[in-house]
Amino acid sequence: MLAQNDFLAQAKIGNNQPWRYIVGMILVLLALGIFSIPQVLVTDIKSGRPTVASHWYLLVAIGSFAGGILTLWVWLKNSHHREFQTLITPQSSVNWKRVASSAAVWLVCTAIVELGMYSFFPEMYRFSWNPQQWLPAFIVGFLFLPIQTSCEELIFRGYLFQAIGSRNVVVGLVISSVLFGLMHRFNPETAKVGFALAMSYYIGVGLFFALLTYFDGKLELALGIHASNNIYAFLLVTYPDSALPSPSVITMTELNFPLMIVGWLLAVVLYTVTIKWVFKWI
Template identity: 35%
Template structure:
């Protein structure tokens, strides 16, 4: 079982708190190049920061592709910290925080990635056809190529780190603490959603968007518990962020890239939340359940361990 009670001092919850601190420390180290680049750009351009300054707008003084790389770099450094925590602090393998299976099922990752990439790409194309005035064509071959390569390399690292930390590491840590499944599911979903509170999307759409992030965390946690591993969550999350970064961005999103399109339409919070949370996520659950023959669904989410 992916969630099970683990004996021994290395699996006491204090070790999970220490591990989380180490991962955060590595993340801070990874942010140093961004801070240095930002500071040097501010000085060279003689820009002053005021209390009313928008942090995301200030970051735009860094060229888009360099900015994307520097924003994603801390996740790569953090992944190294995560690997050290798993291997050295807890003396586990990466497979043990990925799946209950003997080896990582790459076919599951690819399937989830492919399904969600096709759906999100189709939705973007459909919306562009229906409302072309809501988009601005932004394709520039050379900047796009560099952005594509940066995204292809670093966005899967970013999304994988988040899945490993929340649906893998912390979910197992909370399971050892509470000895059930529902508390780890709820806590990791809430923490995952709450950490998005500083995203520029929240400033644009309001705190109601946290419901979408928490709901997405809940969905990813549910498929992790039902499938006894994070492979499906890894594929879904990578597709979600990668397709968005490559195809369309907006001036109010966390990733402002040299994407093919720029959305200039006014976003609709409740439409976006409803379509994802109450339409596509249930469909994905049904597809995954049929393909992987999940059984005892409710028990998988609530049973004690």
């Protein structure tokens, strides 16, 4: 049986009745929906594709996640009477160096795995770099994508995992991971590869982030990985039917989800070995 730790115990600070967490989740999810209306307005209804340049589309889409973070902050402060950083760490402040180090390690691990995949399947990769499109995408993506990834981490591995995990760790791991996966059910790749295969990937990703957060006792490493992963996918290597179309440097010629899952698992192993035994959890 997994024991509770200081990170999960943050849910017991202030007003911690279960109904407050239920209402808080509902309010945050409503905020995500309401603040996503501008994104709907710049999306073609039939194709589901953006009607504006990718960097502008990303900037509009980020508004939804900024609204989610703001709603969570207001509710946490005024209902739970908790400090916002308690969603990230039981310490008095967030160690942003660990967040950045985790992002850097994940980026290197992903690039190593990608190079290995390229050596076996070179026909799956196509050089697609367009400087005029890529440079504004780089600025917007590098600066604002962490808002999207941080919002998801704060909601699922912070707020939700703490709320449930402070009562039962295993149930918290499962529910936070499953709901994280279901949040991606409307992504274009889910319809392309099938619900079951897509959910096995997204739920698995959520479970890895949750386990990493649990064993590290902080959300910092997961924050770094998630930001690095999405920036990599937006700016360096993308694939057809991506939820966020981008003018990346390289585009995969086909969406091979089983192979993508294998690559993800290899990156997870390489990352875990690197941070645990090389950097001693950084």
